[in-house]
Amino acid sequence: MKIKLFSYNQLDTFIHKLSGFTKLMCFLLLTTTVMLTYDLRVILFVLIISMYMLKIAKISFSQIKSMLIYVFIFLITNFILTFIFAPLQGVEIYGTKHVIFEIFGPFVVTQEQMLYQITKLFKYLSVIPLGIIFFLTTNPSEFASSLNKIGLNYKVCTVLSLTLRYFPDVQRDFNSISLSQQARGLDMSSKEKMTKRLKNIIAVLTPLIFSTLDRIELISNAMDLRGFAKSKTRTWYSYKPLNKKDFITLSVCLIIFIGSLLISQFINKSIYWNPFI
Amino acid sequence: MDNAVIEFKNYSFKYHSQADYTLHDINLKIFKGEKILIVGPSGSGKSTLGNCINGLIPNSYKGEILGSLNIAGIDGSNASIFEISKEVGTVLQDSDGQFVGLSVAEDIAFALENDNVLQDEMKARVKQISKLVDMENFLKSNPYELSGGQKQRVSLAGVMVEDTKVLLFDEPLANLDPKTGKIAIELIDNIHNEDNIVIIIEHRLEDVLYKDVDRIILVDNGRIIIDDTPKIVLSSNILTKYGIREPLYISACRYADIEIKPEMNPENIDKFILGNEEKKLNDWFNKHNVRLKPNTNEAVLEINNLSFSYDGERKILDNINIDIKKGEMVSLVGKNGAGKSTLAKLIVRFEKLDQGDIKIKGESLLGLTIKETAKHVGIVLQNPNQMISKNLIYDEIAYGLRIRDYSEEDIKIKVDDVMKICGLSPFKNWPISALSYGQKKRVTIASILVLNPEILILDEPTAGQDYKHYSEIMEFLKTLNNNGQTIILITHDMHLMLEYTYRAIVLSDGKKLADKPSYEILSDNEIIEKANLKRTSLYDLAVKAHIKEPLHFIESFINYERRKFDEN
Numbered sequence: 001m002k003i004k005l006f007s008y009n010q011l012d013t014f015i016h017k018l019s020g021f022t023k024l025m026c027f028l029l030l031t032t033t034v035m036l037t038y039d040l041r042v043i044l045f046v047l048i049i050s051m052y053m054l055k056i057a058k059i060s061f062s063q064i065k066s067m068l069i070y071v072f073i074f075l076i077t078n079f080i081l082t083f084i085f086a087p088l089q090g091v092e093i094y095g096t097k098h099v100i101f102e103i104f105g106p107f108v109v110t111q112e113q114m115l116y117q118i119t120k121l122f123k124y125l126s127v128i129p130l131g132i133i134f135f136l137t138t139n140p141s142e143f144a145s146s147l148n149k150i151g152l153n154y155k156v157c158t159v160l161s162l163t164l165r166y167f168p169d170v171q172r173d174f175n176s177i178s179l180s181q182q183a184r185g186l187d188m189s190s191k192e193k194m195t196k197r198l199k200n201i202i203a204v205l206t207p208l209i210f211s212t213l214d215r216i217e218l219i220s221n222a223m224d225l226r227g228f229a230k231s232k233t234r235t236w237y238s239y240k241p242l243n244k245k246d247f248i249t250l251s252v253c254l255i256i257f258i259g260s261l262l263i264s265q266f267i268n269k270s271i272y273w274n275p276f277i
Numbered sequence: 278m279d280n281a282v283i284e285f286k287n288y289s290f291k292y293h294s295q296a297d298y299t300l301h302d303i304n305l306k307i308f309k310g311e312k313i314l315i316v317g318p319s320g321s322g323k324s325t326l327g328n329c330i331n332g333l334i335p336n337s338y339k340g341e342i343l344g345s346l347n348i349a350g351i352d353g354s355n356a357s358i359f360e361i362s363k364e365v366g367t368v369l370q371d372s373d374g375q376f377v378g379l380s381v382a383e384d385i386a387f388a389l390e391n392d393n394v395l396q397d398e399m400k401a402r403v404k405q406i407s408k409l410v411d412m413e414n415f416l417k418s419n420p421y422e423l424s425g426g427q428k429q430r431v432s433l434a435g436v437m438v439e440d441t442k443v444l445l446f447d448e449p450l451a452n453l454d455p456k457t458g459k460i461a462i463e464l465i466d467n468i469h470n471e472d473n474i475v476i477i478i479e480h481r482l483e484d485v486l487y488k489d490v491d492r493i494i495l496v497d498n499g500r501i502i503i504d505d506t507p508k509i510v511l512s513s514n515i516l517t518k519y520g521i522r523e524p525l526y527i528s529a530c531r532y533a534d535i536e537i538k539p540e541m542n543p544e545n546i547d548k549f550i551l552g553n554e555e556k557k558l559n560d561w562f563n564k565h566n567v568r569l570k571p572n573t574n575e576a577v578l579e580i581n582n583l584s585f586s587y588d589g590e591r592k593i594l595d596n597i598n599i600d601i602k603k604g605e606m607v608s609l610v611g612k613n614g615a616g617k618s619t620l621a622k623l624i625v626r627f628e629k630l631d632q633g634d635i636k637i638k639g640e641s642l643l644g645l646t647i648k649e650t651a652k653h654v655g656i657v658l659q660n661p662n663q664m665i666s667k668n669l670i671y672d673e674i675a676y677g678l679r680i681r682d683y684s685e686e687d688i689k690i691k692v693d694d695v696m697k698i699c700g701l702s703p704f705k706n707w708p709i710s711a712l713s714y715g716q717k718k719r720v721t722i723a724s725i726l727v728l729n730p731e732i733l734i735l736d737e738p739t740a741g742q743d744y745k746h747y748s749e750i751m752e753f754l755k756t757l758n759n760n761g762q763t764i765i766l767i768t769h770d771m772h773l774m775l776e777y778t779y780r781a782i783v784l785s786d787g788k789k790l791a792d793k794p795s796y797e798i799l800s801d802n803e804i805i806e807k808a809n810l811k812r813t814s815l816y817d818l819a820v821k822a823h824i825k826e827p828l829h830f831i832e833s834f835i836n837y838e839r840r841k842f843d844e845n
Contacts, residue, residue, distance in 0.1 A: 141379050165379055169421075177663050179627045183651040184724065185680035203676075206666040214662065215374055222375035224337055225367045226435065227391040230359035235393050237378075237386035237403070 015057040021146030022246040026253040039273035047126035090116035096276040140164040145236030281306035287344035310471040317496035318520040319743045332361030366436035370448040382416040426457035455811035483524035507544035522744040526818040533561035546814040558822040574603040583633035606758040608774040611784035612809030626650040655725035659737040661717040699723040796831040
């Protein structure tokens with residue numbers, strides 16, 4: 001796995017400077033916006049914003065390349081399957097039927113179906129950059145502190161940020177264990193039969209679990225010794241108080257969210273934008 | 278001096294999970310301003326004693342307590358770990374595993390965070406403390422990416438930030454290269470003052486005594502054996518009896534029949550006064566002056582012009598050339614990050630090299646898979662828990678053979694054979710979980726040996742082991758080596774290198790810095806400096822005794838000790 005979750009690197013961009021709370025809220029607001037609407041115009045608007053944000057955050061294509069490949073495979077499969085299982089979904093939604101061409105039987109390509117599926121495709125496409133931005137620009141501890149500020153129990157928050165902090169360590173352990181087992185002859189490649197491969201994976205997981213348990217004992221002692229959980233609250237070194245930038249960003253996202261709701265309510269009178277009537 | 282800050286009175290402790298008491302009838306007073314060293318073999322109860330002081334007992338480890346323990350006015354047997362952590366700060370053994378924060382600053386601040394200190398004050402305190410340990414320029418770094426010594430500084434700062442009266446160090450030297458260990462001891466000495474108490478739990482006596490301590494407390498079998506000044510403790514013969522290694526210069530003096538007396542300042546080689554005893558040492562040297570013989574067999578492993586980098590830019594290894602002779606036991610040393618482990622990974626093909634060649638008996642390994650390479654070179658990882666995947670010893674050792682589709686009869690013959698060599702036959706049907714660390718280590722070595730590789734590579738085989746277990750593991754490897762097994766040891770341990778491997782290869786910043794007899798390396802100031810090693814005190818002793826050939830003196834000492842060991 002080349003991309004590391006939360007492989008947070010400190011850059012000095014507008015997005016990095018926002019508080020984790022702001023980023024979480026904006027992520028939720030914009031995702032909900034996209035989830036609640038089938039208006040292609042709104043979705044394209046969000047897509048443009050999120051693409052622009054990717055650029056501001058200086059996230060390079062190479063950083064997210066392999067993730068994008070999986071996303072595209074998923075999207076294309078999704079696109080094809082949607083058509084195979086419900087070729088007339090669009091017709092049902094929009095109430096009209098403009099046939100582009102027929103394939104056979106019920107498989108008719110209509111403008112309605114195309115609009116529906118393209119809208120759906122863009123829905124996914126506009127949300128993914130938002131997720132990437134959130135994961136790559138947020139410092140886990142600062143994020144944990146934001147979650148704590150909005151009311152989540154601080155122990156849960158700390159454990160969450162610790163899990164993220166230990167992720168690379170466990171990954172490293174996994175690698176060295178897996179290599180040393182391969183040296184003893186274990187075949188982890190796809191040449192092996194599925195059942196045997198599963199067995200082989202267990203041979204790697206057993207030592208991994210034991211060495212991870214060792215780690216857990218150590219860290220929990222270390223935390224106890226430094227007074228973790230001694231009082232009902234804690235403060236956070238890395239907490240960023242909200243400033244003007246955060247409020248502006250939050251407001252913009254809130255406006256987009258409400259704007260989209262208003263469009264659905266008063267202009268489209270439904271969650272779908274229907275250009276066919 | 279009447280008010281002890283820490284006082285154990287007739288204190289005994291038994292873990293719930295164990296049948297017998299781990300600590301028996303401890304009576305111990307520690308006063309303000311003292312610096313104490315607690316020594317003892319593994320399983321002696323010295324760590325348990327430490328855990329009583331820092332409150333992990335009885336909070337995290339439950340058990341039965343008899344007698345009383347008072348820590349700065351708090352009843353140590355009933356207090357919560359938080360009350361005690363206000364008084365006692367602990368630096369745990371493994372600095373990697375104890376980092377809670379994602380950045381240095383955050384980690385230092387952790388105790389303050391839990392104390393609800395406000396952010397501004399916290400930032401000021403972190404800045405101030407980080408200056409004390411010389412880490413103010415690394416506040417934003419990830420602790421994991423620091424060097425061993427820097428990590429130690431960060432964990433120290435994380436404890437100092439609370440300004441506790443007592444600072445407890447649990448094996449601070451484990452996993453540090455010799456020079457970094459020396460710096461760590463200096464650092465601890467610097468933060469010790471008249472108002473606090475420093476307690477160091479460590480079995481590497483000579484390294485800790487590099488800076489003065491007030492008292493040495495020897496623990497064995499859960500009892501305090503001796504509690505006195507370093508002068509008295511080192512003059513007595515008691516340490517060796519309980520499996521603690523004496524400083525090498527003291528051992529050398531004892532071999533020469535020199536009686537160690539407190540007025541000779543035996544606690545530190547620089548202060549050590551030989552006086553008239555100098556003659557005895559010279560006599561001993563003249564009588565036992567022997568040259569060791571290098572191995573002159575043909576090369577079994579040849580590494581030619583090897584270069585490697587992870588990112589294509591910074592070279593981790595640069596044009597390395599090494600020959601390992603058949604039947605040799607060689608040390609591969611150098612500071613953390615010098616490229617030792619990477620070189621090992623390249624030899625066993627875990628990583629693919631960029632340039633050069635690796636040959637075994639003249640045949641190139643390039644092009645072989647990891648599995649195929651394993652027939653020629655086996656690697657034993659530092660932590661046995663990372664290698665063991667079966668419940669029974671027999672199955673674990675047979676594992677590599679079963680994968681290779683040997684018949685069960687063949688497997689039985691081979692496994693029985695290896696078990697005999699490794700001294701594991703009596704445990705044949707034991708579950709692995711019932712074994713000690715050293716025994717587990719043997720199982721992992723056996724599981725590699727059974728594949729009959731020409732070369733065995735061990736990564737830090739004795740890290741964190743006390744003298745007894747160290748000797749056990751090393752003597753075992755020596756036996757293997759005597760039977761013709763070629764062995765490469767990656768190590769930080771100067772004693773190991775000096776005593777067990779005639780030849781050592783030093784890597785520094787990806788280049789081969791030296792490749793010569795261990796005792797020469799440990800006397801060469803330039804190499805020592807560059808590779809973060811430490812000069813052996815035997816050299817200083819020889820100079821002190823006006824011996825003209827200090828190198829030959831060291832050589833003769835090793836030879837003498839080796840013979841003594843073999844006689845036993």
